[in-house]
Amino acid sequence: MIAATKTKIAPGRLLIDGQWFDGATEFDTINPATGDVLTQIASASAEDVDRAVVAARRAFEDRSGAWRKLSASERGRLIWKLADLVEKNIDELAELETLDNGKPIFESRYVDMPMVIDVLRYYAGWATKIHGETVNTFETAFTYTLREPVGVVGMIVPWNFPLLLASWKLGPALACGNTVVWKPASQTSLTTLRFGELAVEAGVPAGVLNIVTGPGEVGRAMVRHPGIEKIAFTGSTEVGKEIMRGAADSLKRITLELGGKSPNIVFADSDIDNAVKGAITGIFYGKGEVCNAGSRLFVESKVQDEFLEKLAVRAAKMRPADPLDPKTRMGAIVSQEQMQTVLGYIEAGKKEGAKLVAGGNRVSVDGGKGFFVEPTIFRDVRNDMKIAREEIFGPVLAILSFNDLDEVIEKANQNEYGLASAVWTRDIKKAHYVSRRLKAGTVWINTYGLMDASLPFGGYKSSGFGRELGARALEHYTETKSVWLNMG
Secondary structure, eight states: OOOOOOSSSBBBBBETEEEEEEEEEEEEOOTTTTTEEEEEEEEEHHHHHHHHHHHHHHHHHHHSHHHHHHHHHHHHHHHHHHHHHHHTTTTHHHHHHHHHHHOOOHHHIIIIIIHHHHHHHHHHHGGGGGGOEEEEOOOTTEEEEEEEEEEEEEEEOOOSSSHHHHHHHHHHHHTTOOOEEEHHHHHHHHHHHHHHHHHHHHHHOTTTTOOOOOSHHHHHHHHHHHTOOOOEESHHHHHHHHHHHHHTTOEEEEEEOOOOOEEEEETTTTTTHHHHHHHHHHHGGGGGOOOTOOOOOEEEGHHHHHHHHHHHHHHHHHOOTTTSSOOOOOOOOOHHHHHHHHHHHHHHHHHTTTTTEEEOOOEEEOOOOOEEEEOEEEEOTTSSSSSHHSSOOOSSSEEEEEEEHHHHHHHHHOOSEESSEEEESOOOOHHHHHHHOOSSSSSEEESSSSTTSSBOOOOOTTTTOOBBBTTTGGGGEEEEEEEHHHOO
């Protein structure tokens, strides 16, 4: 039975200049596990976006304002306080994330929210360490560089990791001294709005953090707005291209973390049991709604039958169930629309001749109206099949076989995406050789999906450009100014 929520969910409003406002219209946010309406969320208009940008610009430019008066050390303490408030309210935030997204509460509570806290604390520490350098030029000159914030940052965040991916952008943006206009995905606004309340409680100055909820047009208004200097976007490659085109007129700085079709390569000399566990995690964590999901599994032919047998046994244990049950490991697809997309890819795989060995169906949990799909595995997949070429963003695994090293590297790279990858082998030389030749922003060796706030993340090719996390992310939120003093 689907458990009742413990959290009372108020209607969502817009946060602009430190105040909460109603939108001109509202839209429903749906619980994917039941199909029921959780609450109504305000839909921002272009005028609301403009008010938010004006507030953010005023907070950034006002030399006598509260944000400008904060030292780097004080900014760091403020970001740390936000992390403390997330930690204090972690159970509530995790439940809201699960109710809105459909992911298992185990993931929200013990993976996503702890990393939000970790990321905020990591960038809180960076606030006092962003500085320029002196440069030796001529004897008659004193030359140095300054690192300055870019200004107003527009954050456009997807629905698969609503608060986590927001923290990847918000942490460095605030640490560097920028102000922010934040648009969450319309499917998953609840944790964003609760975080906004925590920001007000923490004492974030008015205008520094503004939240505008609504459909894609809200994001387009942000991209078009001349008062925003940078857009930080995570989402589909198609929308990423649209943002690039829209940002061209104002020459906005943009970072894009886009789609993926990540190869997960298992060699015969690997620890097969661990590789099976890694393959399950790689594709079925987060219901497969993960940009770096290991959705193309390459298995060396000589161990393929053994591997598939063990994989099917593990997959069969991952039955979709109530996301609020702590034992659940497969939750609900985020929306009915996304569920239909996933089911459409499953049908495409059947029609193109891939062999379905597990799953493939929509599931009814307790006779409800939720959006559940079985963990699905295809074998005998070719690289030119739709399920091997396109990002499905659901619990669907395509298994391809290979016979030698160079063959699998070539096949792995034959895709427009280049976000992540993995290699499973006991041969460390082989692991490093393959890692160097894979065209991907991340390569995991004998593991899958591990991340840390200090390690940069981003993609090659159609998976976007720029890096989030780590010190590299700070470069995207600052400008470098050179200063030359003539001492002759």
